[in-house]
Amino acid sequence: MPAEKKAYPLRISATVLEAMQRWADDELRSVNAQIEFVLRQALHNNGRLKPAKVKPLTDDDTR
Template sequence: MPAEKKAYPLRISPVVLEAMQRWADDELRSVNAQIEYVLRSALHANGRLKPAKAKPLADDETR
């Protein structure tokens, strides 16, 4: 069963969005997946998000 996701409108500057699009393209991810990846990385790095239990991710959640 896929993890539930909550939709959230995001206002983002065109410059940041373009940079995210290039980065997402390099990583073979959608912009949405790239934004979530970057947010998760920052949250983990700052101790704001506990590591997930060892559970394999679906392909669409990783790339």
């Protein structure tokens, strides 16, 4: 079961948002997905978030 997503309004400077947009474009992600990726990475690196359990691939996943 995927993790529940919650909406959260974020106030961010235009400069930071533009940089995140460029970074997201480079990584083929949406800005929202890029922000979540960076936050998760920072939380993990600082011991604040346990690594997610990875579901093994099945034949159905490769179709």
